Amino acid sequence: MKSSFFGFNVAVSGLYTAQRNLDVINNNISNINTPGYSRQQTVQKASRPMSMYNGTGMVGTGSEVIGVKRVRDEYLDSMYWSENMNFGEWETKKTLLSDLEVTFNEPSNSGFNKIMDEFFSSLQELAKDPSSEAMRALVKERGVTLARYFNDLATRLETLQMDINDRIETTVERINSIGAQIQQLNRQIYTMELDGNTANELRDQRTLLIDELSKLVNIDVSEVVVGTLPNGQADSRMVITISGKAFIDHYSFSKLALEQRDTKLNPEDVPNLYDVVWEDGNTLKIKGGVLRGYLDVRDGNAGDNGSPVYNGVPHYIKKLNQFVQTFAMAFNEGYIDLDNDGSIDPGKNPAEDGLGHADGYGTGATATQGIRFFTMLGEDNKSISSTDFINGASNPQDIVARYSNITAKNFAVSSDILEDFNKIATSGAPNEAGNIENLNALIKLRTNDQMFVEGAPEDFMKSVITTMGVNSQQAKRFSANKEMIVEQIDNRRLSESGVLLDEEVTNMVRHQQAYSAAAQMINTMSEIYDILINRVGL
Amino acid sequence: MRITNNMIINNMISNIGRNLARMEGYQQKMATGKKISVPSDDPVVAARALKLRTDVSMLEQYKTNVEDAMSWLEITESSLKNVGEILQRARELAVQGSSDTATTEDTQKIADEIEQLKVQLIQIGNATYAGRYIFSGFKTDTKLLNDDGTFAIDVSNSESIMYELGIGDTINVNVTAGQLFNDGSDAEATKVGKLIQNMIDFIDALKAGDKSQISGCITKFDDDINNLLAIRSSVGARYNRLELTLDRLENDILNFSELMSKNEDVDQAENIMLLKNEENVYKASLSAGASIMQISLIDFLH
Numbered sequence: 001m002k003s004s005f006f007g008f009n010v011a012v013s014g015l016y017t018a019q020r021n022l023d024v025i026n027n028n029i030s031n032i033n034t035p036g037y038s039r040q041q042t043v044q045k046a047s048r049p050m051s052m053y054n055g056t057g058m059v060g061t062g063s064e065v066i067g068v069k070r071v072r073d074e075y076l077d078s079m080y081w082s083e084n085m086n087f088g089e090w091e092t093k094k095t096l097l098s099d100l101e102v103t104f105n106e107p108s109n110s111g112f113n114k115i116m117d118e119f120f121s122s123l124q125e126l127a128k129d130p131s132s133e134a135m136r137a138l139v140k141e142r143g144v145t146l147a148r149y150f151n152d153l154a155t156r157l158e159t160l161q162m163d164i165n166d167r168i169e170t171t172v173e174r175i176n177s178i179g180a181q182i183q184q185l186n187r188q189i190y191t192m193e194l195d196g197n198t199a200n201e202l203r204d205q206r207t208l209l210i211d212e213l214s215k216l217v218n219i220d221v222s223e224v225v226v227g228t229l230p231n232g233q234a235d236s237r238m239v240i241t242i243s244g245k246a247f248i249d250h251y252s253f254s255k256l257a258l259e260q261r262d263t264k265l266n267p268e269d270v271p272n273l274y275d276v277v278w279e280d281g282n283t284l285k286i287k288g289g290v291l292r293g294y295l296d297v298r299d300g301n302a303g304d305n306g307s308p309v310y311n312g313v314p315h316y317i318k319k320l321n322q323f324v325q326t327f328a329m330a331f332n333e334g335y336i337d338l339d340n341d342g343s344i345d346p347g348k349n350p351a352e353d354g355l356g357h358a359d360g361y362g363t364g365a366t367a368t369q370g371i372r373f374f375t376m377l378g379e380d381n382k383s384i385s386s387t388d389f390i391n392g393a394s395n396p397q398d399i400v401a402r403y404s405n406i407t408a409k410n411f412a413v414s415s416d417i418l419e420d421f422n423k424i425a426t427s428g429a430p431n432e433a434g435n436i437e438n439l440n441a442l443i444k445l446r447t448n449d450q451m452f453v454e455g456a457p458e459d460f461m462k463s464v465i466t467t468m469g470v471n472s473q474q475a476k477r478f479s480a481n482k483e484m485i486v487e488q489i490d491n492r493r494l495s496e497s498g499v500l501l502d503e504e505v506t507n508m509v510r511h512q513q514a515y516s517a518a519a520q521m522i523n524t525m526s527e528i529y530d531i532l533i534n535r536v537g538l
Numbered sequence: 539m540r541i542t543n544n545m546i547i548n549n550m551i552s553n554i555g556r557n558l559a560r561m562e563g564y565q566q567k568m569a570t571g572k573k574i575s576v577p578s579d580d581p582v583v584a585a586r587a588l589k590l591r592t593d594v595s596m597l598e599q600y601k602t603n604v605e606d607a608m609s610w611l612e613i614t615e616s617s618l619k620n621v622g623e624i625l626q627r628a629r630e631l632a633v634q635g636s637s638d639t640a641t642t643e644d645t646q647k648i649a650d651e652i653e654q655l656k657v658q659l660i661q662i663g664n665a666t667y668a669g670r671y672i673f674s675g676f677k678t679d680t681k682l683l684n685d686d687g688t689f690a691i692d693v694s695n696s697e698s699i700m701y702e703l704g705i706g707d708t709i710n711v712n713v714t715a716g717q718l719f720n721d722g723s724d725a726e727a728t729k730v731g732k733l734i735q736n737m738i739d740f741i742d743a744l745k746a747g748d749k750s751q752i753s754g755c756i757t758k759f760d761d762d763i764n765n766l767l768a769i770r771s772s773v774g775a776r777y778n779r780l781e782l783t784l785d786r787l788e789n790d791i792l793n794f795s796e797l798m799s800k801n802e803d804v805d806q807a808e809n810i811m812l813l814k815n816e817e818n819v820y821k822a823s824l825s826a827g828a829s830i831m832q833i834s835l836i837d838f839l840h
Contacts, residue, residue: 107802113588124599440700447705462588472578491549505834
């Protein structure tokens with residue numbers, strides 16, 4: 001038996017449904033520019049129909065909105081997160097390598113090429129007038145410029161390393177902060193969804209946080225089903241892992257921590273760099289994201305000492321050190337390791353022990369052999385003398401060992417030369433003002449392509465800079481590629497879950513009309529009841 | 539595929555951004571005139587640029603060296619020329635003095651002139667180039683000859699001053715004392731070289747009036763003149779070699795500079811065209827974006 005006001009109720013349900021729909025459309029329109037917002041749709045269905053006793057069919061009882069769903073493709077989200085990780089890594093490397101290139105400043109009028117050129121030019125000019133004090137002063141100054149170039153470069157590379165270290169600290173803090181927020185959201189979402197609703201806005205917020213997290217570090221996200229809830233729904237928990245260990249597991253959250261190293265990974269590193277570890281002590285291997293980019297560039301020494309297989313800052317410092325050691329040894333002693341066996345064998349043919357600065361004489365009656373042109377900075381940042389540098393070594397092997405103390409950072413012109421430029425050893429014999437035999441041997445070192453595996457001194461630096469250029473170009477290309485891939489996936493996400501104004505407005509008109517029609521229906525019903533109540537039987 | 543408002547805006551922003559980045563690249567090329575500003579723009583061009591810069595600057599240094607070597611040889615050549623004139627004059631006087639018509643008065647006058655020529659010879663031996671004694675071998679800060687004609691220092695003939703003209707290419711720019719003043723043997727301190735000795739002997743012969751000795755000096759002077767001619771031709775040959783080298787270096791510098799420019803410098807005409815093209819694309823993207831961005835269904839509902 002129908003209720004008397006059956007028609008009324010049906011009309012009112014239509015009204016409520018239209019209103020509910022308009023609310024959702026309203027929400028969509030307000031949130032059109034909210035980052036990470038996925039559009040919501042009502043799930044509307046016809047209410048359970050009543051059956052008539054006399055078999056004349058089912059009577060519909062109106063409509064109802066049974067839920068609001070979030071239009072989102074979860075698969076696209078996980079695709080986005082894995083590509084974003086690669087993008088983060090390469091974008092970081094691109095920026096850092098650009099910084100590195102600018103530090104080296106080549107090709108230019110003030111880079112290594114020019115400075116080396118001017119040093120050897122000054123030697124050539126000295127060769128034409130060996131007793132000229134002006135020329136000697138010039139050679140000394142150009143030598144100082146060369147040494148300072150390397151000091152400066154090495155210092156800036158170290159500063160870059162420390163800078164990256166600080167950024168790693170900031171990134172880890174950000175990761176932990178995001179983790180804490182996700183943990184809280186997990187709790188809120190879980191409790192809210194226990195009664196069968198979906199917590200749309202909270203899920204959107206969580207997805208946005210995971211987007212940011214995926215760029216910073218390599219994560220795997222999954223919603224794991226652990227059972228069924230009393231109301232029949234699946235009990236799912238969100239788990240985020242980093243390199244296999246759980247970062248966030250439902251309500252629990254394992255933080256990342258920083259540990260200062262007691263021993264350096266690479267000899268070229270600055271001391272006390274951070275390692276990223278789990279707070280509970282487990283080891284952590286970062287495999288992607290911005291953090292990986294930072295670690296590769298900060299620690300990368302082409303795989304030596306267990307460092308990342310990447311040409312990072314330590315690799316370049318090592319190359320600079322190698323240059324100054326080999327060049328100083330060849331210039332000072334005339335030693336060149338022709339067969340690359342790591343030692344100097346004077347007896348061999350061709351001789352590995354040629355003429356160097358220490359074999360020559362300066363000007364003046366008191367000139368002696370044994371003056372080295374390049375030594376290193378000592379404790380108080382002052383250049384040390386040749387005797388202090390050689391420190392009693394007399395056979396080639398011991399002398400070679402002394403040169404492993406020179407680094408790009410402490411490379412300097414010796415104090416003997418700085419104090420008295422007449423000690424610049426141009427001459428092959430004492431007290432011969434015009435003798436330039438020794439100086440000619442030094443000048444020939446510039447074009448000696450046996451000095452390094454890569455060739456002459458300028459060829460070595462050229463290969464370092466070219467390698468850096470190629471690496472940087474690779475990082476730029478990869479970064480641009482990954483950026484496009486990430487953008488494309490993001491577009492697909494937006495296509496699926498973005499708000500389209502035209503669509504919302506159309507729907508708004510539609511539901512507005514439904515509302516009007518339902519209201520009109522109520523009027524009609526009201527008139528019918530009026531007739532029934534007030535007119536019949538009077 | 540469903541296109542949403544945010545998609546349109548995001549795409550527009552990223553495309554306009556890319557257009558701007560490309561435009562900025564062309565503008566920078568135009569402003570600097572160079573194809574690359576950091577090695578990663580084009581590592582191959584960068585590597586070549588570094589090599590060519592080194593090559594050009596080395597060539598220019600060699601050119602300066604050649605020019606300086608030529609100066610040195612010019613001074614040497616003019617000194618040798620003076621020595622030649624002195625020897626010729628001495629030979630003439632020897633012929634005169636040995637003739638039967640010469641009297642003791644005549645030979646005495648000739649002796650006076652020869653004395654002056656000897657002093658001149660000593661002065662030439664101490665000739666300098668930019669403050670350095672050119673015949674003193676490596677000891678360019680010390681005088682070669684004392685006033686009495688003895689050598690003040692030892693100068694071995696191996697003391698050749700070598701200037702670099704190219705990679706592994708050197709040239710000897712000086713003439714050692716012994717070659718000129720001691721007939722090819724080394725110069726030894728406190729001894730008198732053969733050239734000066736001949737002069738001294740000649741003077742003694744003239745003062746003594748010994749005719750046969752005087753005519754003996756003629757052959758000695760002939761030997762000296764031959765020796766001098768050999769040295770002068772060696773200097774001349776070296777000077778020629780330097781001229782040829784200078785010519786070659788100047789050509790090389792031109793060629794390498796051209797290579798360097800072709801490698802690094804941007805073709806401005808092409809660049810400006812590409813820049814203008816890019817600007818058009820940019821304007822088009824802005825205009826298209828503006829028209830899509832602003833309109834929606836709401837404008838048409840009333």
